[in-house]
Amino acid sequence: MHLTERWFGNPLWRKELRQRMRSGRTVLALSLYLFVIGAVAFIFMYVNVQGQTLLLQPARTAELFMFLSYLQLAMISFVTPGIAAGTISGERERQTLAVLLTTPLSPTSIIIAKFISSISFLLLLIVMTLPLYSIVFLFGGVVPSQVFAVFGLQSLTLGTIASVSIFFSTWLRKTGWSTVFSYATVALLFLGLAILGYFLDDLSAHSPDQGILSWLSSLCYSINPLYMQASLEATVGFITPAFHQPVVASVFSVVASHDLTSFSAWFTFLLVYVGGSFVLLIASIWRLRPGGLIVMKKRLVKWLMR
Amino acid sequence: MIRTENLCKKYGKFEAVHDLNLDVRPGTVFGFVGENGAGKTTTLSILATLMLPTSGRAYIGSAEVTSEPATVRRLIGYMPDVFGVYDDLTVREYLGFYGTAYGVASHLIEQRTKELLHMVNLEERADAYVHALSRGMQQRLGLARCLMHDPPVLILDEPASGLDPRSRIEMREIIKSLRGRGKTVLISSHILPELADMCDEIGIIKRGALVACASVEVVTARASGQRQMCLEVLHDGKQLAKWAAHHALVTDVLVIEEQKVELLFAGGDEEQAEFVRDLLQAGYALKSFHEVGGSLEDLFLHLTREEDHAGKQTAASKQMA
Numbered sequence: 001m002h003l004t005e006r007w008f009g010n011p012l013w014r015k016e017l018r019q020r021m022r023s024g025r026t027v028l029a030l031s032l033y034l035f036v037i038g039a040v041a042f043i044f045m046y047v048n049v050q051g052q053t054l055l056l057q058p059a060r061t062a063e064l065f066m067f068l069s070y071l072q073l074a075m076i077s078f079v080t081p082g083i084a085a086g087t088i089s090g091e092r093e094r095q096t097l098a099v100l101l102t103t104p105l106s107p108t109s110i111i112i113a114k115f116i117s118s119i120s121f122l123l124l125l126i127v128m129t130l131p132l133y134s135i136v137f138l139f140g141g142v143v144p145s146q147v148f149a150v151f152g153l154q155s156l157t158l159g160t161i162a163s164v165s166i167f168f169s170t171w172l173r174k175t176g177w178s179t180v181f182s183y184a185t186v187a188l189l190f191l192g193l194a195i196l197g198y199f200l201d202d203l204s205a206h207s208p209d210q211g212i213l214s215w216l217s218s219l220c221y222s223i224n225p226l227y228m229q230a231s232l233e234a235t236v237g238f239i240t241p242a243f244h245q246p247v248v249a250s251v252f253s254v255v256a257s258h259d260l261t262s263f264s265a266w267f268t269f270l271l272v273y274v275g276g277s278f279v280l281l282i283a284s285i286w287r288l289r290p291g292g293l294i295v296m297k298k299r300l301v302k303w304l305m306r
Numbered sequence: 307m308i309r310t311e312n313l314c315k316k317y318g319k320f321e322a323v324h325d326l327n328l329d330v331r332p333g334t335v336f337g338f339v340g341e342n343g344a345g346k347t348t349t350l351s352i353l354a355t356l357m358l359p360t361s362g363r364a365y366i367g368s369a370e371v372t373s374e375p376a377t378v379r380r381l382i383g384y385m386p387d388v389f390g391v392y393d394d395l396t397v398r399e400y401l402g403f404y405g406t407a408y409g410v411a412s413h414l415i416e417q418r419t420k421e422l423l424h425m426v427n428l429e430e431r432a433d434a435y436v437h438a439l440s441r442g443m444q445q446r447l448g449l450a451r452c453l454m455h456d457p458p459v460l461i462l463d464e465p466a467s468g469l470d471p472r473s474r475i476e477m478r479e480i481i482k483s484l485r486g487r488g489k490t491v492l493i494s495s496h497i498l499p500e501l502a503d504m505c506d507e508i509g510i511i512k513r514g515a516l517v518a519c520a521s522v523e524v525v526t527a528r529a530s531g532q533r534q535m536c537l538e539v540l541h542d543g544k545q546l547a548k549w550a551a552h553h554a555l556v557t558d559v560l561v562i563e564e565q566k567v568e569l570l571f572a573g574g575d576e577e578q579a580e581f582v583r584d585l586l587q588a589g590y591a592l593k594s595f596h597e598v599g600g601s602l603e604d605l606f607l608h609l610t611r612e613e614d615h616a617g618k619q620t621a622a623s624k625q626m627a
Contacts (some may be wrong), residue, residue: 011403011406011407012403012407014406015392015395015399015403018395018399019392019394019395022394023394094390094392095386095388095389095390096389096390096391096392098351098354098356098384098386098389099384099385099386099389099451100407101355101356102354102355102356102379102382102384103379103404103407103408104376104379104380104407104408104409105407106376290355290356290357290358290375
């Protein structure tokens with residue numbers, strides 16, 4: 001079987017997409033999402049312009065871009081665990097997993113198919129909003145590369161959250177627990193790391209180990225999608241009226257003080273997110289192998305005895 | 307075609323399968339009987355590559371299940387005791403999905419789907435959603451799914467469990483028809499008479515060990531000599547059990563309650579009538595008396611109990627063979 005046929009012709013992936021996309025709920029969810037995000041964009045513009053489009057300031061459209069991108073990031077963090085946390089545990093609960101595992105589909109192709117089918121719906125949501133973002137280009141203030149960079153970051157974040165959710169879904173028997181752990185991890189990534197970074201920053205100001213603490217806080221911020229998205233929007237962030245809001249200002253101050261636009265910050269982010277996703281998917285594949293856990297335990301014991 | 311060599315499976319200290327040696331010849335329908343928790347599902351799961359044995363080996367054809375799982379999966383069609391279906395697919399899509407998953411050529415999938423739906427009598431429901439099918443229909447669809455890639459071996463774990471009598475009969479007829487297709491079928495159940503009708507050989511598993519293995523003819527011949535009787539008395543059930551245990555034709559007392567005793571009786575109608583007369587003469591207040599069906603099954607329970615007493619696993623298989 002050719003490689004392309006093997007991956008793109010994966011029957012599980014096609015089945016998942018067919019099941020997901022044929023449901024009326026999916027159409028409703030897509031429409032509702034577009035409606036909400038479109039309404040938000042419209043209201044935002046209406047309030048700022050009051051119908052006089054020629055008076056629109058680029059700084060204002062940049063603010064709209066920021067607003068929309070953060071709304072989208074929030075959506076990704078909320079929706080992804082909901083979709084991906086039941087991929088394997090759901091099969092287990094529906095009692096379809098045993099049959100699936102006796103087909104020639106390997107655990108690798110099952111996990112990859114589940115991963116792709118989970119993220120493709122969300123990627124569709126992201127891509128669907130592109131026309132809305134194009135409003136921003138009508139009035140200037142943001143360059144296309146920035147929009148695409150933000151989309152790239154969001155796609156990567158979405159992929160990582162999906163990997164985390166699939167990992168929990170494979171290792172935990174119940175979808176309920178898998179969902180709880182997935183949301184907890186998302187909360188840790190977004191809020192936990194922000195709080196930890198803030199405390200480390202605060203500590204480093206009064207500690208002799210300033211270097212290490214500052215490095216640790218930079219690490220916390222550089223693996224937080226919230227701050228890394230801000231680093232992509234840093235050039236527009238400082239000029240927007242929203243910058244006068246303390247929360248927005250604090251985010252962009254962190255971006256500047258920890259130099260999150262630097263190569264090292266991005267390298268860390270990419271390493272953790274791409275590497276982390278890879279490791280989690282490998283662990284999921286391993287767990288799905290019949291007797292995978294037993295083999296893992298045996299190898300661990302053997303390694304410890306050595 | 308299906309072979310196990312000293313197969314063992316332990317869950318912690320509990321031994322679910324113990325030194326199991328099984329040999330199912332090609333083209334035969336082998337019934338695997340045992341009580342709930344006897345180790346049937348564990349054995350079948352190992353054969354279906356869903357579980358690793360603690361020790362021992364299992365083969366499907368010449369492929370070893372732990373070292374060549376991919377080969378084994380192509381050789382078997384597995385139907386678990388409880389399985390779900392993808393509700394929001396149609397019957398045709400469901401079979402098509404598994405056909406593709408098993409690597410059946412796309413031009414053959416439609417043709418095979420049609421054949422199998424005809425075989426399991428679901429032709430008219432081909433475009434219905436799976437969730438709209440009854441339990442019996444879903445079981446039949448599950449069987450069709452097992453046959454999508456035309457495997458030489460079928461492993462069916464209690465395929466008729468939870469079905470109404472009509473659906474059980476339909477399922478039994480379909481499985482019987484598989485004999486004609488040259489399939490090797492390993493089918494588990496705890497309802498022995500049902501298996502006797504469609505199997506060539508029967509193996510009994512108890513506490514993870516194979517305690518008896520024989521052809522259906524041998525088993526049926528053995529079973530025909532015994533009948534299970536249920537006696538209801540006003541009181542003194544335990545006393546009656548003691549009395550009956552000493553009777554020459556009572557081979558075993560199965561149930562002892564205050565007002566009810568069930569026993570295995572190795573005699574004909576006249577001996578039975580004499581037994582009841584003796585019982586009344588002994589002063590027991592008999593409220594009711596009737597024969598219980600499924601004597602074949604009870605005989606097996608009885609045989610396995612004998613094995614316990616003797617403590618020898620191989621004796622029964624030799625005795626029966």
